[in-house]
Amino acid sequence: MDHFLLLVWHAFLVSIFFAFLWRSGRRERVKLFSKMFIVMVLGAVLLGWLMYPVP
Amino acid sequence: MRASSSQDRIEGGSEGRPAAPLPLLLAAWLIPGLGHLILGKKNRAAVFAAVIAASFLTGVVLHGALAVPQPGAPFSWLAFLACFGNGVLYIAGHLFGFGNGTAVTAGFGYGNTFFITAGLMNLLAVLDVSDISKGAKD
Numbered sequence: 669m670d671h672f673l674l675l676v677w678h679a680f681l682v683s684i685f686f687a688f689l690w691r692s693g694r695r696e697r698v699k700l701f702s703k704m705f706i707v708m709v710l711g712a713v714l715l716g717w718l719m720y721p722v723p
Numbered sequence: 724m725r726a727s728s729s730q731d732r733i734e735g736g737s738e739g740r741p742a743a744p745l746p747l748l749l750a751a752w753l754i755p756g757l758g759h760l761i762l763g764k765k766n767r768a769a770v771f772a773a774v775i776a777a778s779f780l781t782g783v784v785l786h787g788a789l790a791v792p793q794p795g796a797p798f799s800w801l802a803f804l805a806c807f808g809n810g811v812l813y814i815a816g817h818l819f820g821f822g823n824g825t826a827v828t829a830g831f832g833y834g835n836t837f838f839i840t841a842g843l844m845n846l847l848a849v850l851d852v853s854d855i856s857k858g859a860k861d
Contacts, residue, residue, distance in 0.1 A: 669785075669829055669830055669833075671833075674781075674785075674830075674833050677781065678778075678836070678837065678840065681774050681777060681778050681840070682840065682844075684770060684774050685770075685771065685774045685775075685844050685847075688766070688767050688770045688771065689767075689771075689847060689848070689851055692861060
């Protein structure tokens with residue numbers, strides 16, 4: 669089981685859901701999806717690095 | 724003069740919109756995507772159904788547990804309410820035993836998260852159905 673893959677899968681599902689919930693046009697949906705997906709994946713990785721020294 | 728809050732509730736809000744029909748909200752909760760399908764939002768219905776089902780199935784594959792309220796554990800109620808948002812999937816999970824979870828497996832915690840995520844997304848979809856049916860959203 670790859671933890672990072674699960675993170676990406678979770679971010680993918682949530683981003684698609686909110687893109688369709690909050691936006692109506694195709695272009696706007698793609699924009700919101702991309703933004704949310706990148707922020708969630710990179711944000712989690714960054715948070716992981718910041719927490720690395722914490723025991 | 725401003726109408727009273729009880730009058731607002733009867734009329735479905737301060738803008739005088741009618742309240743969303745209860746059977747519609749119940750259908751939207753029971754089967755993910757059904758509420759949007761009834762309202763003619765086919766694309767949204769298909770995507771919501773697929774995303775919620777995929778999240779739920781991931782929870783099953785990872786051996787997560789569909790939360791039930793535990794005595795003396797107030798936070799278990801929050802997890803229960805979130806999981807209960809899955810509607811018929813939650814009921815089927817308990818009936819057929821695929822949401823019982825295995826705490827010793829590596830994916831248990833992740834499985835729980837996917838169950839909770841699926842339930843919360845379905846509850847948000849129900850609120851969306853309510854807004855659309857009241858005319859507050861397109």
